[in-house]
Amino acid sequence: MENQGLRKCLHVVLVPAPLQGHISPMLQLGDVLHSKGFSIIVAHTIFNSPNPSNHPEFIFLPISDNLSDHDTSPGNLLALFKSINKNCEEPLRQSLAHIMHQQELGDRVVCIIYDQIMYFSEAVASHLKLPCMNFRTISASFALAYKEIPRLLAEGYIPRQNSMLQDLVPGLFPLRFTDMPTDIGSLEDVIENMELSINTRNYSAIIWNTVDHLEQTALAQFLQPRPVQLFSVGPLHKMASPSSTSLLEVDTSCISWLDKQAPRSVIYVSIGSLAFMEEKELTEMAWGLASSGQPFLWVVRTGSECDSEWKLLPKGFKETIGERGCIVKWAPQRKVLAHDAVGGFWSHCGWNSTLESLSEGVPMICWPCLGDQKVNARYISHEWKVGQQFEHELERNAIKQAIRGLMVNKEGENTRQNAMDIMEKIRFSVNKEGSSYNSLNGLAEFISSFQL
Ligand code: UDX
Numbered sequence: 001m002e003n004q005g006l007r008k009c010l011h012v013v014l015v016p017a018p019l020q021g022h023i024s025p026m027l028q029l030g031d032v033l034h035s036k037g038f039s040i041i042v043a044h045t046i047f048n049s050p051n052p053s054n055h056p057e058f059i060f061l062p063i064s065d066n067l068s069d070h071d072t073s074p075g076n077l078l079a080l081f082k083s084i085n086k087n088c089e090e091p092l093r094q095s096l097a098h099i100m101h102q103q104e105l106g107d108r109v110v111c112i113i114y115d116q117i118m119y120f121s122e123a124v125a126s127h128l129k130l131p132c133m134n135f136r137t138i139s140a141s142f143a144l145a146y147k148e149i150p151r152l153l154a155e156g157y158i159p160r161q162n163s164m165l166q167d168l169v170p171g172l173f174p175l176r177f178t179d180m181p182t183d184i185g186s187l188e189d190v191i192e193n194m195e196l197s198i199n200t201r202n203y204s205a206i207i208w209n210t211v212d213h214l215e216q217t218a219l220a221q222f223l224q225p226r227p228v229q230l231f232s233v234g235p236l237h238k239m240a241s242p243s244s245t246s247l248l249e250v251d252t253s254c255i256s257w258l259d260k261q262a263p264r265s266v267i268y269v270s271i272g273s274l275a276f277m278e279e280k281e282l283t284e285m286a287w288g289l290a291s292s293g294q295p296f297l298w299v300v301r302t303g304s305e306c307d308s309e310w311k312l313l314p315k316g317f318k319e320t321i322g323e324r325g326c327i328v329k330w331a332p333q334r335k336v337l338a339h340d341a342v343g344g345f346w347s348h349c350g351w352n353s354t355l356e357s358l359s360e361g362v363p364m365i366c367w368p369c370l371g372d373q374k375v376n377a378r379y380i381s382h383e384w385k386v387g388q389q390f391e392h393e394l395e396r397n398a399i400k401q402a403i404r405g406l407m408v409n410k411e412g413e414n415t416r417q418n419a420m421d422i423m424e425k426i427r428f429s430v431n432k433e434g435s436s437y438n439s440l441n442g443l444a445e446f447i448s449s450f451q452l
Contacts, residue, residue: 007037007444010110010451011059011103013096013130014040017117017137018048018065018084020247020273021352025137025209026115028240029233030058035241036444041099041109043092045084047072054244061099064091074274077371078185078193081117085196089120093127100128110450113207116197126202131450134203139351140210140218140232141379142372145172146181146194147221153191158182174382179374205229205446209236209355212435213425214384231443235355237334238430239440247273251328254297255335258326261295264343267403268336268362270299271348275369279312281394286317288399289325294407297326297336337362343416344406347387349376358386361423363415365390365402386419388412 012033016026027050030040040058044050045065052060066087071080100109112132114121125132136143148171152158157170158177165178184190206222212232219232233239244250258266269289271277277285282300289296300309309327310318333353336342337360345357346365354376357364364387366377380387388406392398406412429436 007448008039009106010037010108010448011039011041011099012447013061013109013112014042014135015092015112015114015118015121016042016044016050017081017115018045020048021350022115022117022137023048023050023247024245024352025234025236026113026135027055027243027245028236029113029135029207029209030055031240031243032233032236032440033444033447034058036440038444038447039107043095045088048247050245050247061095063088063095074276077274078189081193081197084118085120088118089123092121093124096124096128108451111204111447119196119201122202131204132202133205133207134201135207135209137209137351138372139354139376139379140208140215140222141383142181142351142375144218144221145169145175145179145375146190146372148172149180149182149187149194150191152180153187159187175375175378179378181371181375184371203228205231205443207443208232209234209351211235211355211426211429212439213429214358214422229446231439231446233436233440233443235359235426235430235436237352237356238359238426239436242334246330248330250330250332252332252335254326254328254331255339258297258336258339258341261341263340265407266295266297266339266341267292267344267346267365267407268297268331268342269346270331270333270353271367271369272350272353273301274350275348275373276301277394282312283314284394284396285399286313287396288394288403290317290320291396291400292403292407294403295324295341297328297331297342299331299333300327300329302329344403344412346390346403349373349380349387351376354380358384358419358422359426361416361420363387363406363412363419365406367394384418384422386415386422388415 014026014030016023034040041061042058043061043063047065047067071083112121112125112130113135116134116136122132160177166176169175210232211234302309309329334356337356345362347353349366349368366380366387366389368374368377381389390402428434
């Protein structure tokens, strides 16, 4: 308690990347550090800025980002990251220098914690003589695969012919070449981004939104070549307050619909904040869900040009499903996955969705779309065995079979049991004396030590 009082004067600066899957865990980290007594400053871009009214206890510091429409257009992630890192360094440096200059006696900015994508923050920290820490919102398994791309290129394994994509990647079991994140840009851009964002640099510690027991082997690889403090503190959403971290308006009406469904009967379908289904895929998904016979809750994001999700779905679908289906533009996902009625998750396997599903013991059908999702999907299905990978073309019969396979048939039972086992282990890790609980306390002590 005494420590907590002293920490109020210590201001921790958080620099989240402006994407939903990155902002949420950073705000959750801010929330748990605030509960340990620190004052929190969130330095954020204007693009995709978080809603300050959801976190009245934080100070929000908008940073001019000068991003063009081209930078922020969907599907242009590497260009977006590059522009942010080019444009935001000077504005962040000036804003923080101003805050530090204005601070009252006793108050102190003690460190910067930045999302690995926002690596310009390191130069700012060095200029202001502040320690900094690298926060990772991705899985360690993905980061390891990403880190290995230059080696695979040097050894001639990639680029690879389509006919050899099912081969296992040497040194990265259980990944196949088809799971590797080499498709998010040209190989040159992928490697440049990886070297700037993942490789060892001058931070004092890595904070990872993951759980030791899930990713111990991958995490150990990041302690080399130079030993670094590593705090695995996930899943942060299980330790943070339930305040909304959503960039989009949440439709909570689906919870009363869920209340009317039988336990574990509903398949929840969502592919996160970045991926979209093509019109033909939406049609196949709609008829696959209809013929599965299961109740379903489906998040259909519409984009700005379309005001109603129903306009995107096939004629006659609404009448066919009646009350058996619920469709929303954006769901309160963490509440949905924690609801008794939800028995399965058709997921794109973003890391947050993965952690949220594992934390509630909900087994998955993995339909990865981009970036890290294919690596996560392979771990979910082949390492942790808490999901079944959907590797067909998105076609109504295959969708129906996959849903029934997980929700109704015998084959889904083992997957569900494995998901429940992992849920128990995660609960243990966030409770008193669990690995993530202890790691968070260690992190708080580590930050406090910067004032000495
Ligand atoms: C992106 C990448 O796709 C992902 O692979 C990477 O790990 C992080 O950045 P995203 O598509 O946003 O992530 O997926 P994910 O990481 O799962 O994050 C989505 C977040 O949005 C989750 O926290 C989820 O709870 C939330 N969400 C999603 C909602 O609150 N409502 C919804 O309807 C859908």
